[in-house]
Every structure is written in C-alpha cells, then in structure tokens.
Amino acid sequence: xxxxxxxxxxxxxxxxxxxxxxxxxxxxxxxxxxxxxxxxxxxxxxxxxxxxxxxxxxxxxxxxxxxxxxxxxxxxxxxxxxxxxxxxxxxxxxxxxxx
Numbered sequence: 156x157x158x159x160x161x162x163x164x165x166x167x168x169x170x171x172x173x174x175x176x177x178x179x180x181x182x183x184x185x186x187x188x189x190x191x192x193x194x195x196x197x198x199x200x201x202x203x204x205x206x207x208x209x210x211x212x213x214x215x216x217x218x219x220x221x222x223x224x225x226x227x228x229x230x231x232x233x234x235x236x237x238x239x240x241x242x243x244x245x246x247x248x249x250x251x252x253x254x
Contacts, residue, residue, distance in 0.1 A: 163190070165210040168198050168202075168210045169202070169210065171184075171185075171190065171195055171198060172195075172198050172199050172202045174188075175195055175199055176199075181195055181196070205218075205219060
C-alpha cells in the first residue's frame, strides 16, 4: 500500500512556523497540527533563510533578494553580449561591402 504524500499550502506552513516560535514544545505542536517535528524544524529553517520567499507555489525557485538581483543582472549581461556579437558581425559584413 502506497503512502499518500501530503501537500501543505504556503499559508499553513507559515502559520505553523509562527506558532512554533510562540510555543515551547515543538513536538507537541507538530503532533497537534498533524505533521512531524522534523518537518516543522525544516520549515522553520527554510523560513529563516528565505523569509517571504519561503514556500513558493507552482515549483518556483526560492531565492533571496540578492539571488534575484544576480539572476536579473546575468540576464541583462547575456542580452548585451548577444547584441554585441550581432553588431560585430554587422560591422564585418558592412566593411566587406564598403571595399
């Protein structure tokens, strides 16, 4: 018999994390919420690392604001490199025509 994987939404996870900071006995809280204590600790660690970016929906990648900024800058750099390469080729073509 296969064990069904439970999927918890972002709101549930955030509420569980908030409650875990308010309560002293995390194992008891986890039991009350129907989850395991290690799962709750994992959610807490994720929330501490990514804060508002924690628990993304639809398989989005969790990234810190700095990682988002780096990804944006890398995309802009790649676009600029492609434009540069196109212009280099155009200069080469026009220099052959002008002879």
